[in-house]
Amino acid sequence: MRHFLLFLLTLTLAFLALSAGRNWLSPPELLEALLGGPQGVGRMVWSLRVPRVLVGVVAGCCFGVAGIVFQSLLRNPLASPDIIGLSQSAALGAVVALMAGLPIMFGAWVGGLSAILLLAWLAGHPRHGIEPRAVVLQGLGLAILSGAATEALILRAGDNDAGMMMTWLAGTLNGAGWPEVHDALWLVLIMVPLLLSGRTIDRLELGDDLARALGLRVGFLRATLGLNAALVVAGAVALCGPMTFVALAAGPIARLVCYGRPDPIAAALAGASFVTIADMLARSFSSMALLPGGLYTALIGAPILILAVRRQARRETS
Amino acid sequence: MSFTVRNLDIYLGRSQILHDLSFSLPSRGVTGIIGANGCGKSTLLRGLAGVLPAQSGNILYEGEEVTSMSPRIRARRIALLPQSGLAPPGLTVRQLVTRGRTPWLRPFLPMTPSDQAAVEQAMRAVGLTDLSARSVDSLSGGERQRAWIALVLAQESGIVLLDEPLNFLDLPFQAELVKLLRGLRQTCRIVIILHDLTVAARLCDHVLALKSGRLVASGPPSEVLTRDLLSATFGVDFDVQDLPGTGKRVVLPESF
Numbered sequence: 001m002r003h004f005l006l007f008l009l010t011l012t013l014a015f016l017a018l019s020a021g022r023n024w025l026s027p028p029e030l031l032e033a034l035l036g037g038p039q040g041v042g043r044m045v046w047s048l049r050v051p052r053v054l055v056g057v058v059a060g061c062c063f064g065v066a067g068i069v070f071q072s073l074l075r076n077p078l079a080s081p082d083i084i085g086l087s088q089s090a091a092l093g094a095v096v097a098l099m100a101g102l103p104i105m106f107g108a109w110v111g112g113l114s115a116i117l118l119l120a121w122l123a124g125h126p127r128h129g130i131e132p133r134a135v136v137l138q139g140l141g142l143a144i145l146s147g148a149a150t151e152a153l154i155l156r157a158g159d160n161d162a163g164m165m166m167t168w169l170a171g172t173l174n175g176a177g178w179p180e181v182h183d184a185l186w187l188v189l190i191m192v193p194l195l196l197s198g199r200t201i202d203r204l205e206l207g208d209d210l211a212r213a214l215g216l217r218v219g220f221l222r223a224t225l226g227l228n229a230a231l232v233v234a235g236a237v238a239l240c241g242p243m244t245f246v247a248l249a250a251g252p253i254a255r256l257v258c259y260g261r262p263d264p265i266a267a268a269l270a271g272a273s274f275v276t277i278a279d280m281l282a283r284s285f286s287s288m289a290l291l292p293g294g295l296y297t298a299l300i301g302a303p304i305l306i307l308a309v310r311r312q313a314r315r316e317t318s
Numbered sequence: 319m320s321f322t323v324r325n326l327d328i329y330l331g332r333s334q335i336l337h338d339l340s341f342s343l344p345s346r347g348v349t350g351i352i353g354a355n356g357c358g359k360s361t362l363l364r365g366l367a368g369v370l371p372a373q374s375g376n377i378l379y380e381g382e383e384v385t386s387m388s389p390r391i392r393a394r395r396i397a398l399l400p401q402s403g404l405a406p407p408g409l410t411v412r413q414l415v416t417r418g419r420t421p422w423l424r425p426f427l428p429m430t431p432s433d434q435a436a437v438e439q440a441m442r443a444v445g446l447t448d449l450s451a452r453s454v455d456s457l458s459g460g461e462r463q464r465a466w467i468a469l470v471l472a473q474e475s476g477i478v479l480l481d482e483p484l485n486f487l488d489l490p491f492q493a494e495l496v497k498l499l500r501g502l503r504q505t506c507r508i509v510i511i512l513h514d515l516t517v518a519a520r521l522c523d524h525v526l527a528l529k530s531g532r533l534v535a536s537g538p539p540s541e542v543l544t545r546d547l548l549s550a551t552f553g554v555d556f557d558v559q560d561l562p563g564t565g566k567r568v569v570l571p572e573s574f
Contacts, residue, residue: 206404215390260407
């Protein structure tokens with residue numbers, strides 16, 4: 001039921017996003033444009049807005065689901081991929097790939113996967129396995145390192161590309177077209193195991209020993225879910241840049257809706273709604289058309305996160 | 319329902335924690351594990367539960383090797399309550415107890431009526447039915463520990479392993495929990511790590527005494543909780559007295 005309501009919300013927002021832009025379409029106009037075939041407004045909607053909204057929805061799902069999986073695996077509401085350096089490392093890989101003429105998705109995956117393997121290796125302990133707090137703290141360092149390396153690369157690249165790439169680095173759906181929709185469909189397939197992992201990550205939150213005693217293969221599940229989530233988030237970075245705050249805020253929003261339980265499907269839908277709203281705002285204010293959607297996710301996401309954490313803290317102390 | 323350990327060695331990292339342990343657990347009742355801090359009590363319990371690998375030796379449940387069972391099947395037979403349970407914030411008592419049904423659930427399907435019945439039964443057994451909708455963080459220390467015990471009871475395993483469930487509880491809560499566990503020993507087999515030796519004497523049908531990862535003694539409390547064996551286990555001298563007329567044994571370090 002909660003999933004259905006969130007799904008309706010995402011769907012509504014997606015249709016609103018199709019109407020939004022420099023020239024707003026009324027619902028009948030949008031319907032006519034969608035059904036009318038490839039002339040005039042219909043052509044603009046089908047070639048520009050539909051792929052852009054689709055890519056935004058999928059990227060938002062990716063950020064949201066990867067966010068809640070990492071927050072849950074590391075038992076820390078701050079441990080989302082954009083805080084522990086996975087998004088930044090994926091962006092670094094993507095920029096390197098772009099400059100080397102390789103596929104961007106490939107570069108982002110290499111970046112994201114090396115980041116998570118590096119973190120697992122750094123935070124691993126021979127007796128106690130991977131220490132979640134160490135992952136978060138070392139990830140903070142990795143985020144700064146990868147971010148700095150990316151900016152250095154971009155600034156060296158020259159004036160023409162630098163502005164465009166800085167916009168991408170803040171997260172934007174500018175330039176999302178049908179080829180990106182094709183990539184996005186693959187990401188939908190890759191995130192299916194994460195969407196189905198709700199019961200697993202819920203049990204892992206009880207602690208490793210209890211989860212094992214309840215019959216979970218803890219080591220295997222942590223490793224596969226972590227790698228899977230890293231792939232998904234890196235894929236989303238390749239599509240639209242590291243949209244700030246989506247992965248971080250989607251988890252707490254999903255928990256607010258689902259009685260505090262880690263629900264990957266709710267988090268994915270929350271992320272999708274979030275990116276859709278942000279991109280709508282980015283396109284609607286024409287005077288600020290160059291501002292990236294990632295700016296709006298940060299503007300909206302930060303207060304939501306603060307409210308969510310406050311509410312949770314109050315419940316814990318009362 | 320036999321449970322036998324033969325020549326068990328367990329390592330954590332490179333250091334050997336348990337050395338060549340061999341014993342059998344009685345088929346019913348409460349078995350207590352006693353010993354000084356760091357002697358390997360928790361490691362032994364985790365080994366018995368199959369959550370730690372054994373380097374050599376056997377842990378046999380009804381003749382079957384525990385470490386080679388599939389995790390789900392093992393979890394249906396052996397339940398473990400670790401020392402510090404992490405209750406995610408906001409979780410209600412019923413939700414926590416429900417987590418104990420995990421090894422019985424079919425993937426992606428909701429609980430069946432028999433799962434529901436096991437959850438209700440477990441909450442009734444620990445007397446928390448009336449508090450089932452309360453969040454776990456809002457409970458008192460004793461109630462919270464009872465909620466965790468209900469979780470492992472809901473698992474409906476043949477054997478329940480409890481790691482120091484009386485720790486950090488005030489005396490009234492300890493008394494309440496000891497009464498609960500004494501009641502439970504009719505219906506399930508319990509292995510429990512205990513610090514208070516007087517409680518061990520009162521609660522246990524069988525006691526294992528560990529020192530530095532080796533078994534010092536194994537037997538009924540009247541035979542293990544004696545001056546000689548206790549000083550061999552803990553390295554200090556104890557006063558051991560039977561209270562006349564009650565059948566209760568009081569065990570205190572001599573230096574108290």
